[in-house]
Amino acid sequence: xxxxxxxxxxxxxxxxxxxxxxxxxxxxxxxxxxxxxxxxxxxxxxxxxxxxxxxxxxxxxxxxxxxxxxxxxxxxxxxxxxxxxxxxxxxxxxxxxxxxxxxxxxxxxxxxxxxxxxxxxxxxxxxxxxxxxxxxxxxxxxxxxxxxxxxxxxxxxxxxxxxxxxxxxxxxxxxxxxxxxxxxxxxxxxxxxxxxxxxxxxxxxxxxxxxxxxxxxxxxxxxxxxxxxxxxxxxxxxxxxxxxxxxxxxxxxxxxxxxxxxxxxxxxxxxxxxxxxxxxxxxxxxxxxxxxxxxxxxxxxxxxxxxxxxxxxxxxxxxxxx
Numbered sequence: 001x002x003x004x005x006x007x008x009x010x011x012x013x014x015x016x017x018x019x020x021x022x023x024x025x026x027x028x029x030x031x032x033x034x035x036x037x038x039x040x041x042x043x044x045x046x047x048x049x050x051x052x053x054x055x056x057x058x059x060x061x062x063x064x065x066x067x068x069x070x071x072x073x074x075x076x077x078x079x080x081x082x083x084x085x086x087x088x089x090x091x092x093x094x095x096x097x098x099x100x101x102x103x104x105x106x107x108x109x110x111x112x113x114x115x116x117x118x119x120x121x122x123x124x125x126x127x128x129x130x131x132x133x134x135x136x137x138x139x140x141x142x143x144x145x146x147x148x149x150x151x152x153x154x155x156x157x158x159x160x161x162x163x164x165x166x167x168x169x170x171x172x173x174x175x176x177x178x179x180x181x182x183x184x185x186x187x188x189x190x191x192x193x194x195x196x197x198x199x200x201x202x203x204x205x206x207x208x209x210x211x212x213x214x215x216x217x218x219x220x221x222x223x224x225x226x227x228x229x230x231x232x233x234x235x236x237x238x239x240x241x242x243x244x245x246x247x248x249x250x251x252x253x254x255x256x257x258x259x260x261x262x263x264x265x266x267x268x269x270x271x272x273x274x275x276x277x278x279x280x281x282x283x284x285x286x287x288x289x290x291x292x293x294x295x296x297x298x299x300x301x302x303x304x305x306x307x308x309x310x311x312x313x314x315x316x317x318x319x320x321x322x
Contacts, residue, residue, distance in 0.1 A: 004231050007059055011052065011239055018048055018246070034253075041250030049243040060232060063291065067221045068236045070295040074220060074276075075244035077269055077302050078213045080262070082206060083252050089201050092158040093194045099180050103195045104249045106182075107202025112245050114207050115214070119237055122214050127228050136215035137280030143212055144273035147266055163204045164197070173197060206245070212273065217241065219280045220294055263312065268305025272298050 049072055057065035086104070095103060125132055158164055167173075171192045176184060178193035185191070214237075221236045222229065255262075275297055279289045 003059055004235075007056070007235060010055060011235070014048065014052060015242065015246075018045075038250050038253035042247060042254050045243070045247035045250060049247070052239065052243065064232045064236065066295060067233075067291050068240055070291055070298060071217045071220050071236055071240035072244055073295070073298055073302075074216055074272070075213055075240050076247070077265075077272070077298070078209060078216070079244050079248050079251065080255065080265060082209050082248065083255055085205055085209075086202060086248075086252055089158045089198060089205070093198050095195065095198055099178065099195055100253075101249070102180070103198045104202065104252055107199040108206075108245055108248050110199065110203035111206035111210075112242055114203060115210055115241050115245065116238070118207070118210055119214055119241065122218065123229055123234065123237075126218065133215070133219065133280050134284060136219070137277045140212065140215060140219075140273045140277030140280065142277075144270045144277060146270075147273065148270035150266065158201060161201075163201055167197060167200050167204075171196075213241070215280075216273065216276050219276050220291065262306060262309050264309040265302070265305045268301045271301045271305075275301075 053065055053069050053072070056068050090100060090104075172189065173196075174184065174186060174191040174193060176186070176191075176193065178184065178195045180195070181193055182196045182199065183190055184193055217237055217240060221233045276294075279294065282289065
């Protein structure tokens with residue numbers, strides 16, 4: 001058995017085992033997830049992701065392992081940005097604590113399926129038309145600047161989103177309390193409950209975020225837009241995405257009470273997006289930024305954004321105290 005086959009087999013087995021543990025032991029149907037349980041689950045997924053990083057280091061070497069770690073860290077930070085939107089969706093639909101875990105899980109599993117499809121399409125497009133990476137570069141720079149200067153009053157409103165309006169037109173939706181159900185029958189007609197709307201909106205919202213995250217990760221792991229993807233590159237892109245998204249559910253329950261604590265995280269993410277967009281465009285001039293430097297920039301930006309958020313939060317608290 002080749003090294004590639006062993007790596008893919010290990011990744012698949014670890015993923016299946018982790019899902020069995022998470023769904024069978026860590027998550028129970030119609031039960032609320034406490035902060036303690038969310039912390040344990042988050043630690044479980046992060047430890048698993050880092051264990052896979054160690055495995056890649058041993059099997060594939062430091063470069064592939066560092067690419068994976070950089071891509072995972074980037075996806076993880078973008079996932080935190082997703083969570084803030086997820087919190088607004090759950091608040092809008094007033095989802096009960098006991099139903100939140102399952103709804104979030106199904107939405108995330110759907111998001112993974114969509115991401116796998118989008119990654120496959122993206123890789124095929126880039127292999128055929130390498131110039132499309134330069135388009136993604138301009139797109140990430142634009143997105144980064146837009147995100148950096150986005151004001152708080154422009155906060156996402158689920159009820160006014162195009163996704164909500166589209167789903168409402170396509171399906172019959174009822175306001176009846178779902179009691180954990182996704183579909184109910186009323187007078188012989190099938191209706192989607194608010195939980196179904198939550199699941200569909202979570203998956204659709206993640207697709208929108210994937211428009212940023214997938215080109216970002218592709219740029220981080222690929223040596224040059226003119227060189228076809230290697231099997232190692234494809235493994236890193238898929239594994240970093242899947243591990244980051246699977247950890248979203250526990251991270252949601254851990255961070256939903258601390259939304260204001262990371263007030264300036266979006267600015268840190270915005271700077272990273274601009275950096276990666278510039279990195280894509282520099283490839284046109286045969287200027288390649290190493291994965292180690294990319295990892296360093298991402299870590300510095302995210303840590304600085306978190307520390308500044310904590311500093312501002314403490315400063316505001318001191319000023320408001322009598």
